[in-house]
Amino acid sequence: MARSLDQATREALVERVRFYRDLGLTEFYRRAVDPLLVTEEEQPLATLAESVATQQAALLTDISTATSHEERPIPVRKSFPAPTHALEIIPSADRAAALQLIRDDIGDCTRCALHKGRNKLVFGDGDPAARLMFVGEGPGADEDAQGIPFVGRAGQLLNNMIAAMGLKREEVYIANVVKCRPPGNRTPEPEEGNTCSPFLFRQIDVVRPQVLVALGATAATYLLGQRQPLAGLRGRVHAFRGMQLIVTYHPAYLLRDPRQKKEAWADLQIAMRELGLKSSGKG
Numbered sequence: 711m712a713r714s715l716d717q718a719t720r721e722a723l724v725e726r727v728r729f730y731r732d733l734g735l736t737e738f739y740r741r742a743v744d745p746l747l748v749t750e751e752e753q754p755l756a757t758l759a760e761s762v763a764t765q766q767a768a769l770l771t772d773i774s775t776a777t778s779h780e781e782r783p784i785p786v787r788k789s790f791p792a793p794t795h796a797l798e799i800i801p802s803a804d805r806a807a808a809l810q811l812i813r814d815d816i817g818d819c820t821r822c823a824l825h826k827g828r829n830k831l832v833f834g835d836g837d838p839a840a841r842l843m844f845v846g847e848g849p850g851a852d853e854d855a856q857g858i859p860f861v862g863r864a865g866q867l868l869n870n871m872i873a874a875m876g877l878k879r880e881e882v883y884i885a886n887v888v889k890c891r892p893p894g895n896r897t898p899e900p901e902e903g904n905t906c907s908p909f910l911f912r913q914i915d916v917v918r919p920q921v922l923v924a925l926g927a928t929a930a931t932y933l934l935g936q937r938q939p940l941a942g943l944r945g946r947v948h949a950f951r952g953m954q955l956i957v958t959y960h961p962a963y964l965l966r967d968p969r970q971k972k973e974a975w976a977d978l979q980i981a982m983r984e985l986g987l988k989s990s991g992k993g
Contacts, residue, residue, distance in 0.1 A: 799918060800916055800918075802838075802839035805838035805839050805916050805917060806838040808838075808916045809833075809834065809838050809913060809916055809917075812833075812909060812912050812913060812916070813833050815909075816831065816833070816889065816909055818831075819831060819889065819890070821905050821906070822890075822901060822902045822905040822906065823901075823902065824888060824890035824891070824892060824898070824902050824906075825890055827890075827891065827893055828854065828890040828891060829854045829855055829891075830854055830855065830856065830857035831857065831889050831890060832849040832853045832854065832857055832858065832859050832886060832889050832890070832891075833857075833885070833889060834859065834883060834884060834885040834913055835858050835859050835860075835879075835883070835884050835885075836879065836880060836881075836882050836883035836884050837880060837881055837882065837883055838883065838916065838917055839917070840881060840882045840883040840917060840919055841919055841920045841921065841985055842875075842877065842881075842882045842883075842919055842920070842921050842922075842923070842981065842985060843882060843883040843884070843885070843914065843917055843919035843921070843922050843923070844860075844868065844882060844883070844884045844885075844922075844923045844925055845884075845885055845886065845887065845910065845914075845922065845923070845924050845925060845929045845933060846859065846860060846884070846885075846886045846887070846925045846926065846929055846960060846961075847886060847887055847888070847897070847898065847925070847926055847928040847929055847960065848886050848887060848888040848889075848890070848891060848892050848895075848898055848928075849886060849888075849889070849890065849891040850862050850864065850891060850895050850962075851891065851895075852865070853865075853891065854890075854891040859884045859885060859886055860884055860961070863962075863965060864960070864961040864962040864965060865961070867961040867964060867965060868884075868925075868961045871961070871974070871975075871978060874975070874978070875978055875981070875982055875987060876982075876987050876988070877987075883913075883917050883919065885910055885913050885914075886910070886929075887903055887906065887907050887910055887928060887929055887932045888902055888903060888906040888907075889906055889909065890906075897928055898928065903928070903932055907932045910932070914951070914953075915951070918952075918953070919953060920953065920954065920984065920985060921953065921954045921955075921956060921981045921984050921985055922950060922953050922954070922955045922956070923955075923956050923957075923958060923977075923978075923981055924943075924955060924956070924957045924958070925958060925959070925960045925961065926940075926959060926960030926962075926963065927939070927940055927960075929960075930943050930957045933950065933955060934948060934950070934955070934957075940957060940958075940959065943957040944957050944958060944973070944977055945976070945977070945980070946980075947980060947984065954981075954984050956977055956980050956981050956984075957977070958973075958974045958977035958978065959973065959974045959977075
């Protein structure tokens with residue numbers, strides 16, 4: 711007989727099931743088995759999903775306190791134009807070392823006021839040679855504690871978004887505009903964002919993803935230099951330093967307003983099209 715799931719795994723699976731349902735992918739989660747969530751010893755995901763579905767109301771946590779990144783004012787962003795000369799493309803095997811050089815350059819950073827409340831600097835995570843890169847706003851409490859971007863509840867949702875695209879988290883690269891947590895998860899001040907974002911641009915130039923996804927208004931503003939609501943930036947491909955850039959909602963905003971998950975899925979499908987990835991279900 712299959713052994714029962716531990717609480718953490720059950721909660722993660724509930725979030726996955728809920729995410730797929732919000733997207734309208736009513737069949738996707740029944741067929742796709744995530745090895746990070748279900749081992750060979752566990753019962754088949756199709757059966758487990760049915761069991762979990764009946765318990766969702768009791769297991770799902772209250773998301774009403776999630777921070778809404780999209781309701782914040784869009785900051786002013788210093789211009790970081792693309793290089794006038796062609797960038798040297800770093801061989802894939804050397805990109806991890808190149809990223810480490812950037813991290814070493816950042817050091818025990820005290821360049822802006824954010825360092826005063828920092829526990830751990832959050833540099834980046836994932837495949838240095840990824841074809842897909844996500845850029846968020848800044849670390850939250852969980853990220854500040856672990857030193858890894860997107861590991862809290864918004865990070866779990868981002869993992870689900872990546873999985874829905876047919877990818878694994880370790881196959882993409884993830885970074886933020888600022889590397890230290892702003893107090894109370896507030897939007898980075900222009901001085902903070904403008905001080906830290908050059909390091910982000912260096913990360914992007916090393917990874918050189920085919921597609922870059924800006925998560926939320928702050929990331930879009932610092933990448934594109936456009937103080938414009940997401941409605942004016944979403945739904946299309948932007949040219950960015952020789953790459954394709956797509957703008958969508960920040961996962962923290964989707965936790966607050968799950969109705970927008972279908973819109974976010976539409977944005978991710980644009981990224982999938984650019985990457986040549988086949989959709990696993992209907993949105």
